[in-house]
Amino acid sequence: MDCEHLRKRMSSGGTEYTEMRNMKRSYEEINSKIKKGDAVVLTAEEVIGVVQSQGVEKAAKEVDVVTTGTFGAMCSSGAFLNFGHAEPPIKMQKVWLNDVPAYTGLAAVDAYIGATEVRENGKIDYGGGQVIEDLVAGKPVKLRATAYGTDCYPRKSIETYISLKTVNQAYLFNPRNMYQNYAVATNSSDRTLFTYMGKLLPNYGNATYCSAGQLSPLLNDPNLRTIGIGTRIFLGGAQGYVAWEGTQYRTDVPVENGVPTGACRALAVIGDMKKMSTDYVRGLYFHKYGISLGVGIGVPIPILDEGLMKSVSISDEQIVAPVLDYSVQSRARKPLTKVSYAQLRNGTIKLHGKNVKTSSLSSYRRAKDIAEKLKKWMEEGEFLLSQPVANLPENQTFKPLDLHSQEEV
Amino acid sequence: MPKQKYLLTFTSDIVDEPITYRIVKDYDLLVNILRAEVDDHGGRLLISMEGSGQQIKKAVRYLMDAKVQVKELNEYVKKDERRCTDCGMCVSICPVDAFEADRTSWKVTFDPKKCIACGMCVDACPPQAIKIGEL
Numbered sequence: 001m002d003c004e005h006l007r008k009r010m011s012s013g014g015t016e017y018t019e020m021r022n023m024k025r026s027y028e029e030i031n032s033k034i035k036k037g038d039a040v041v042l043t044a045e046e047v048i049g050v051v052q053s054q055g056v057e058k059a060a061k062e063v064d065v066v067t068t069g070t071f072g073a074m075c076s077s078g079a080f081l082n083f084g085h086a087e088p089p090i091k092m093q094k095v096w097l098n099d100v101p102a103y104t105g106l107a108a109v110d111a112y113i114g115a116t117e118v119r120e121n122g123k124i125d126y127g128g129g130q131v132i133e134d135l136v137a138g139k140p141v142k143l144r145a146t147a148y149g150t151d152c153y154p155r156k157s158i159e160t161y162i163s164l165k166t167v168n169q170a171y172l173f174n175p176r177n178m179y180q181n182y183a184v185a186t187n188s189s190d191r192t193l194f195t196y197m198g199k200l201l202p203n204y205g206n207a208t209y210c211s212a213g214q215l216s217p218l219l220n221d222p223n224l225r226t227i228g229i230g231t232r233i234f235l236g237g238a239q240g241y242v243a244w245e246g247t248q249y250r251t252d253v254p255v256e257n258g259v260p261t262g263a264c265r266a267l268a269v270i271g272d273m274k275k276m277s278t279d280y281v282r283g284l285y286f287h288k289y290g291i292s293l294g295v296g297i298g299v300p301i302p303i304l305d306e307g308l309m310k311s312v313s314i315s316d317e318q319i320v321a322p323v324l325d326y327s328v329q330s331r332a333r334k335p336l337t338k339v340s341y342a343q344l345r346n347g348t349i350k351l352h353g354k355n356v357k358t359s360s361l362s363s364y365r366r367a368k369d370i371a372e373k374l375k376k377w378m379e380e381g382e383f384l385l386s387q388p389v390a391n392l393p394e395n396q397t398f399k400p401l402d403l404h405s406q407e408e409v
Numbered sequence: 410m411p412k413q414k415y416l417l418t419f420t421s422d423i424v425d426e427p428i429t430y431r432i433v434k435d436y437d438l439l440v441n442i443l444r445a446e447v448d449d450h451g452g453r454l455l456i457s458m459e460g461s462g463q464q465i466k467k468a469v470r471y472l473m474d475a476k477v478q479v480k481e482l483n484e485y486v487k488k489d490e491r492r493c494t495d496c497g498m499c500v501s502i503c504p505v506d507a508f509e510a511d512r513t514s515w516k517v518t519f520d521p522k523k524c525i526a527c528g529m530c531v532d533a534c535p536p537q538a539i540k541i542g543e544l
Contacts, residue, residue, distance in 0.1 A: 071494065072496075073535060125537075194532075198498050198533060198535070199498070199502055199529075199532065199533040201501075201502065205501075206501035206502065207501070208498065208501070282494060282536055283536075284535035284536055285535060285536075285537055286535055287532035287533065288532075292535070294494060294535070294536065347500075347510075357500070357501035358500075358501055359496075359497050359498045359499070359500050359501035359502065360496055360497040360498070360500075360510075361496055361497075361498055361535070362496060363494045363495045363496040363497070363515070364495075364497075364515040365494075365495040365514060365515035365516055365517075366494055366495060368515065
């Protein structure tokens with residue numbers, strides 16, 4: 001490198017550094033702009049072009065918030081319900097909602113219905129995900145409970161109907177949602193596979209992926225600078241909150257272009273089902289696999305500085321995911337290759353020289369819709385940003401389950 | 410040129426009749442066999458016929474005279490727009506690209522004209538938005 005070139009690089013780098021130090025914006029400033037209807041809000045898709053044409057510095061000065069969105073199958077989801085007390089009262093020991101078992105090893109009439117729980121009749125095409133959707137739709141749901149009976153809770157069984165109108169609390173509490181990136185699934189075997197990544201045709205007949213890529217919440221703020229416990233979000237059509245780190249949260253995945261190249265961070269989220277809509281809460285059935293819940297989530301990213309402006313400008317070309325062969329029945333599948341979301345969204349990827357058609361399992365259309373909706377809420381002053389009350393872990397690994405003796409653990 | 414899909418059902422006593430040959434030779438139609446099944450109850454043939462409307466009509470008349478049950482196939486697969494979430498799972502499953510995701514809106518559309526009634530999409534749809542019609 002010649003001296004002139006080096007000097008230019010240093011000076012431009014220096015300018016950028018000074019600017020980055022200069023441009024600062026606080027949550028309070030943004031919220032007061034939102035309240036006045038003055039906030040400039042763009043979606044994570046719209047902002048890509050703005051940064052490309054105007055640059056990070058200028059865009060950061062103009063844009064206050066960038067909204068993200070995703071709508072996909074999120075198996076680690078479920079709902080807490082409180083049914084109220086019967087006369088005479090019952091301390092529920094076993095409980096079923098539309099014949100789907102729920103967990104009631106809590107206080108007398110509290111229960112948790114998990115999204116992937118299925119009916120006990122041997123069929124797996126209706127389960128917790130559909131119960132949750134039916135409740136959100138305002139439909140009546142059959143409640144059946146049994147108990148051993150106590151002096152204070154003498155009743156031993158009950159069968160009745162409940163709905164969101166009759167229960168006291170009904171809130172989604174999803175232990176792991178909106179994974180930051182995820183694998184792409186394909187199938188090298190000679191038979192069709194039915195997986196949680198959808199129907200995988202034989203001999204690399206297709207490939208499926210599930211991240212919303214450039215619109216995905218955690219890919220737009222990859223180190224979770226603005227997302228932590230207490231962050232207000234769009235959840236299922238209502239306002240919800242980040243409750244905790246998601247289960248299987250990890251930070252040790254290799255990074256390319258600033259974002260992890262595989263499943264990495266995730267969030268636990270919470271929100272009031274009574275305010276949600278079936279447009280964003282949907283029971284899903286994966287044939288011969290089971291039930292999941294389609295959840296729509298959007299997270300606002302406040303542009304506090306240029307670093308955040310840069311991270312929200314990430315595009316599908318820059319985000320890659322590993323392609324895994326789901327016919328390998330092991331937790332340690334080696335990626336066949338890596339592909340970008342631009343390639344995936346284009347409709348075909350190349351695997352072993354073969355053009356393989358791709359399918360998205362998450363709805364990009366609905367992800368866009370969520371980002372737009374969140375933007376509208378902020379433009380109309382209905383949604384305010386909340387600063388996290390605590391940050392999520394910066395360094396964390398993901399441990400496997402191995403066979404251990406008592407002494408080893 | 411008009412192109413139409415038909416489901417032909419025939420009993421075992423007429424499986425010897427070379428109906429496809431007749432349609433091609435006598436009525437000058439472009440015939441594409443999309444699916445064919447024969448079992449102890451007889452056979453089912455899903456074909457598309459392309460040619461003049463007049464000739465297609467005549468061919469259908471011939472088939473009916475030959476005691477073949479003829480059913481025009483319009484909507485074998487139905488997509489329930491209220492249940493569809495526009496994910497696009499069906500897009501890579503369909504062998505004839507009858508499902509497509511629009512590159513701007515990302516809305517997933519279904520073109521019944523392309524559908525060959527294979528039914529592969531039905532169990533691939535997570536929100537269970539795709540239902541099979543009567544054959």
